[in-house]
Amino acid sequence: MTRGGSAMEHMVTIRPATEADAPALAAIYAPYVRDTAITFEYEPPTAEGFAARMRSTLAFYPYVVAELDGLPVGYAYASVFKGRPAYDWAVETSIYVARGYAGRGIGRALHDALEHALTAQGVLNMYACIAVPHGEDDETLTRNSQQFHEHLGYRLVGEFELCGYKGGRWYNMVWMEKMIGEHRADQPPVKPFLEIAASAAGR
Template sequence: MSGDVRVRLARIEDAEELAAIYEPYVRETAITFEYVPPTPAEFAERMRKTMEFYPYLVAELDGRLVGYAYTGTFKGRPAYDWAVETSIYVAQGHAGEGIGRALHDMLELLLRAQGVLNMYACIAVPDGEDDETLTRNSQHFHEHMGYRLVGEFYQCGFKGGRWYNMIWMEKMIGEHRADQPPVTPFPETSVTYAEC
């Protein structure tokens, strides 16, 4: 790695670069089960929707965007409000440089400030041995970040002429109480990004 990774809040203007990071994951791998990469405009709309309530982060290295992370609603029922689904993508060619960890650490910090208690990751995994489009590297990364495996669904995703499995992993980041306060929308949290 030639410089220091800087994590900051995403801006809608980042959508084109972020869509470019995501595109090869869609076209060349089974890491995502999408078949068609979103356009920059579609990507920007996804970002807007997320940023209404949750943090959306990017990682910069030598002035270029090299990764991003965000969360979304886990389920659309109010009893699930304290749980989120997380996503992290690192630009190809930058694996193992600490970018994913930097993004995850900041994301977890900001989610704690919101009052989120459970972080979930939905991860595509091979049905058996690793192949050229999918490994269990993401599972191992999340294990290293403190997640535990809570379930595996078999042959539930079909891409590139092959069937793949999907796992759910979970990390508890807060105290579960009987008088649980509501989760605060990220734009309204008292802890600002600059203070983190």
């Protein structure tokens, strides 16, 4: 799809994900579950469970992988914001970069690819649900993700206090929002990502 990372020694390639990526992406996600409060999940999913999640996402939304020298080092995807038809033009986004690869522009490259794909679908609102500390940062959670999204053009919509309990501590959660399209009275429907990708490939 795209290449990026001018500050990196090697180029990062962003490409569409497939279910074959599930073991590698599950391995990227697992330390976030085990060692941090970045995700409020308690147990890392198996590769099979991760593949099932990917299958559900890929049925309609984009899912992209970042590769560095052929090695998956991050991924991003969009998912249903709310299960009501009036919310069809809004999505929730998720981005994970492999431990040890932060600060190399990988997260930004993933988000740029995701935003481009969502814009092509006709999505208008991108939302990020982000775990944040209640008070001071700790060793498992900071406000870095919130600040990262601010740099991407998101605005803070609201903060929920003490709504997540993990590792014997209570954490807050913030919702952030980015508008990426025009809101019209005669809004056309959002198209499935695979339909958009197939159309682009046939040009």
